[in-house]
Amino acid sequence: MPHLKEVLPILINQMLRHYEEEVKDNPENAFEHNLEWANRLINQMLKPNELNELNFIFGGIKNNQLQFAYNGKINGYIIFKEGEKYRHLDLIKTYGDKQKETGPFFSNLISGDLSPDNLVIFCTAPVFDFLTIDRLEKIILSRPMEDACRYLEKTLNQIENQLSFGGLIINLLTPTAQRQIQIASSVKITPDNSIRRLVRKERETENILSPSLLAVFKNFFEKFEKKKVPNNETETEPTVQPRSDLETIKKIAKIYNRITGWQGQVKKTWRTTIKFFSRPARPTEDAPVEKIIASKKSAKTTHSKIQYKIELRQKLINLWQVGVVTIKMLIQKLWQMARARLLALPPTRRYLFLGAVIIGTIFVVSVGLTYQQNSNRLEQEKYNQLLNSIKEKIDQADSSIIYKNEEQAKKLLTEIKNDLAGFPRDTANRREIRNNLLANADTIAAKLRHLETVVPTLAADLTVLNLACQPTDLISTKLSFFFFCKNDENFWQYDIKNKTTVGLTSPILGELKNKFVKKDGAILLLNGQNRLTQFDPTTGSFSSLEVTWPKTDSEIKLIGHYNTYLYSLDTKNNLITKHKESTTGFTKGSAWLKENGSVSDITAWTIDGSIYTAKPNGTINKFDGGQLQNFSLIALDPQLNSAVKIFSSPDSTNLFILDPGQKRMIIWNKKTQKLIAQYTAEEFIDLKDFSIDEKNKTIYLLNGMKIQNIKY
Structure with a gap:
C-alpha cells in the first residue's frame, strides 16, 4: 500500500520521540502511556484496511526486563536453557490474548524478565512455512549472531514467490557463552507439518482427474517416456543425502507454486465439473411430505424424474470418456498414416519434405513473432502515453491546489479517475503503478475535501x-x-x-x-x-x-x-x-x-x-x-x-x-x-x-x- 509505505516511517519516528518524552516525565509508566497515545495516533493516520494489513511490534528492554505490544500475525519465542539443553516457549500463544476485530490497535501487552542466557525471536508468519522453530533455534545457536542473521536473510531471499519476511532476534548471550553452546540432540531440518500439508494437498489435486481419463493420457505418452533397461542391469538406489536449508525451502516453494499456480487451477476446475455431473440428484426438501405419501402416482413420477437425472448424468460421463478415447484413437491413426507415408518416400524426398516443413514452421513462427513484437511495441507506446498523461495531470492538480484554483484541480481529478479506470492491469508491475497513481489521486481528493479528523x-x-x-x-x-x-x-x-x-x-x-x-x-x-x-x-x-x-x-x-x-x-x-x-x-x-x-x-x-x-x-x-x-x-x-x-x-x-x-x-x-x-x-x-x-x-x-x- 503506497500510503502505508509513506506513513509508517513517520509513525515510528513519532512513537520513538513520544516515548523519549514520556521517559523523562514519567519513567515508570512511560511504556503504557506511549501505547495509549500510539493507539489514538494510529487510528488517525491509517485507514481501517491498512490496519488489517499491518504486522507491528513495539517494545523495549531495560535492566533485562522485556516489554512489548503487538498487532497482526506475529510469532514470538523465547529460547532458554534448562539443564544442559536449550528449549523454547511460544510467548504469543502462552501470554497473549486473542486479538479482537474491533478495539485498540495495541491491545496485547506482554512483559517479563530475561536471564543472561536467553534469546528472543520475533518474526512474521510466513517464516514458519519454510523453517521450524527447532531449525531456527539450531541456526542461531550454532553460529555467531551476525553470521546467523546473514545466513537467514540469504536463505529466505532465495524463495521465488511474492512472500515477505520480517524478523528480530534479541540476544542477551555474551560472545564467549555463545561460542560454548552445544546442542545435545538433533533437530528436524524441515517443518514437517508444512511439508505434509503441502504434499497432501498436491496429492489431492493429482487425484482430481477421473481414472479413465488419467489412463488415456498415461497410455498416450507412455511410449515416449518409457526407457528400456537391459535385463542384466540392476538398479541401485541412490544414497540419500541430507538436504540443506536452501534445498528444503526451494522444495516447499515449488510445491506451494504448483498448488496455487495454473496447474492447480486447471485441476480444481476439472474436479468441479466432474462433481457436478456425477453427484446424484436429490428431491427438493420444500415438497410437502404429506402429498408424496398421499399420492402414489406423484411418488412414482418424482422417483422417475430422479432416476432420469441420475441416468442422464451417467450418460454424459460415459459420452465424455468415449469422446476422449475416440479422439485419442483418431490422433494415433493420423499419426500412423503420416508416418507410413513419410517412411515410404525416398530418402532424398523425405529429407526435402522435412526441410520444407521445418522452414515453413520457422517462417510461420517468425511472422507470428514479428506481429506480436509490433503489437507489443504499439501497446507499450500507448501505455507510456497514458502513464505520462496521468502523471502530468496529477502534477497540474497539485499545482492548482497550491495556487487556490480548486475548480481546475477538481476537473483534473475527474480526468485522472477516468484515465485510471482504463489503465492496464495485466502485469504485477502495472498493477502496482496503478495503485500508486490511485493513492496520489486519493491524496488530491482529500485535499479538495478539506476533511480533517479531530479529537473533540x-x-x-x-x-x-x-x-x-x-x-x-x-x-x-x-x-x-x-x-x-x-x-x-x-x-x-x-x-x-x-x-x-x-x-x-x-x-x-x-x-x-x-x-x-x-x-x-x-x-x-x-x-x-x-x-x-x-x-x-x-x-x-x-x-x-x-x-x-x-x-x-x-x-x-x-x-x-x-x-x-x-x-x-x-x-x-x-x-x-x-x-x-x-x-x-x-x-x-x-x-x-x-x-x-x-x-x-x-x-x-x-x-x-x-x-x-x-x-x-x-x-x-x-x-x-x-x-x-x-x-x-x-x-x-x-x-x-x-x-x-x-x-x-x-x-x-x-x-x-x-x-x-x-x-x-x-x-x-x-x-x-x-x-x-x-x-x-x-x-x-x-x-x-x-x-x-x-x-x-x-x-x-x-x-x-x-x-x-x-x-x-
Missing part, C-alpha cells in the same frame, strides 16, 4: 444527571450551557465554571419543541401549544410573549428572529410568516414566502437577513425577500443526503452545517459558495445539535449525553 474535547458530561430523556437542543453562552429535551417541560442550565446543573422551570414553559437565540442573547422558546416564551440568561427570568399566528389551526414547527421581526414556519398551512414586534410580543404578521413550493418538510433553518432552510434529503435553500435564490452546495464532497442542522449570523460569512449521518461538521462560505473546512471524529456517533462561539472560534456539539467542543 469534553466540555460537560450529562450522564450524571440521570435524565429521563435525551437532550435534543443546545444553547451556549459565555458562562453556561442551556439544553432541553423535545416535548419536556424542563429547561436545564449547566454552569461552566462550577460544573453544576440546575433545572429551570416555569408554569408558562410547557413542553418545549424549538428555540432561537436573538442577537441580544435572549432566548425564544416555543412549546407544543404554540406558546412563545422569552428567557433572559443574565437574570434567569422567563416572560410570556403574545403572538397571533396567521391561522387558527396553525402548527408552528420553527421560529426565528431578525432585527425586530419574528419569523414562523406553519407546516400545516405551508406558510412562512413575518411578525412585527409589539409592546406585548408580536403582531399577527403577514405571509413572507412568495414562492409556490412546499415548505412543510423543512427540518431546520437559520436567519441572517436571508433565510436558509434544510430538508430531510440534505437540500439547503436560500430565500431573500420571500423568493428562492441561486444557492448550491454542489462542490461539497461527499454530498449531503440526510437531515442536517444549520446556523449563521448576520455578522458572519460562514454557514455552519451539522451532518450527523456522515459524522461531520461543515463550514461553508455563504458569499463565495465554497467549502472552508470539514471536521470529523470517531466520537461523533450521536450528534443532535450545536452552538457556535464565533469570537473564540469554538463549536460546541451535543453528542448523545455529552457536550464536546472543537476549534475551527
